[in-house]
Amino acid sequence: AQKITQTQPGMFVQEKEAVTLDCTYDTSDPSYGLFWYKQPSSGEMIFLIYQGSYDQQNATEGRYSLNFQKARKSANLVISASQLGDSAMYFCAMRESPGRGTYKYIFGTGTRLKVLA
Amino acid sequence: DAGVTQSPTHLIKTRGQQVTLRCSPKSGHDTVSWYQQALGQGPQFIFQYYEEEERQRGNFPDRFSGHQFPNYSSELNVNALLLGDSALYLCASSLIGAQKGYTFGSGTRLTVV
Numbered sequence: 001a002q003k004i005t006q007t008q009p010g011m012f013v014q015e016k017e018a019v020t021l022d023c024t025y026d027t028s029d030p031s032y033g034l035f036w037y038k039q040p041s042s043g044e045m046i047f048l049i050y051q052g053s054y055d056q057q058n059a060t061e062g063r064y065s066l067n068f069q070k071a072r073k074s075a076n077l078v079i080s081a082s083q084l085g086d087s088a089m090y091f092c093a094m095r096e097s098p099g100r101g102t103y104k105y106i107f108g109t110g111t112r113l114k115v116l117a
Numbered sequence: 118d119a120g121v122t123q124s125p126t127h128l129i130k131t132r133g134q135q136v137t138l139r140c141s142p143k144s145g146h147d148t149v150s151w152y153q154q155a156l157g158q159g160p161q162f163i164f165q166y167y168e169e170e171e172r173q174r175g176n177f178p179d180r181f182s183g184h185q186f187p188n189y190s191s192e193l194n195v196n197a198l199l200l201g202d203s204a205l206y207l208c209a210s211s212l213i214g215a216q217k218g219y220t221f222g223s224g225t226r227l228t229v230v
Contacts, residue, residue: 035219043205044221045160045207050217052217102172102213103211103216104175109159
């Protein structure tokens with residue numbers, strides 16, 4: 001069965017510094033997608049970055065980059081130049097393809113990030 | 118361009134009651150998925166609707182049911198509420214077959230007392 005593991009329940013980072021949030025995954029499918037979402041206290045899941053299993057380059061979106069190590073089955077999120085507004089829960093997720101052209105996501109348990117002034 | 122809209126935002130129900138949650142997908146999207154997020158956990162997949170049919174279902178009992186309307190909006194119904202059903206219920210919309218691009222709503226926070 002597919003599984004996402006986030007081993008850091010909470011992290012602290014100083015404003016303007018970089019931080020890495022860990023994510024490992026397990027799947028037997030050769031084709032999969034990995035996502036990171038940010039969830040502020042309002043509850044909405046905000047898409048940050050996507051990495052496809054066949055993508056040759058690590059994904060980047062502004063201050064977010066994904067350190068994709070396929071052999072190790074890890075997909076760590078790197079946030080550069082942290083801002084106070086980055087304080088939130090962060091979820092790693094994997095796309096599962098049950099068939100019929102549909103997809104569902106498997107989520108990890110999340111990491112709560114606190115940015116310190 | 119409106120995103121995913123969920124209603125109500127908060128709800129308090131008594132054990133044993135029934136509840137209906139509503140979701141309007143992002144403009145242009147045709148698929149709606151529902152997730153349950155218990156406190157301190159990641160979201161868990163409940164089911165997904167496309168063309169007014171349930172296409173996929175997660176490991177949830179039959180007390181959880183849904184519907185999709187011709188305008189792509191969707192409802193989640195939960196019967197015989199249990200205390201353990203207290204959670205944030207998230208709706209996500211997408212285009213069928215799209216490998217990325219889930220758009221989530223802000224959720225409905227359900228409290229069962």
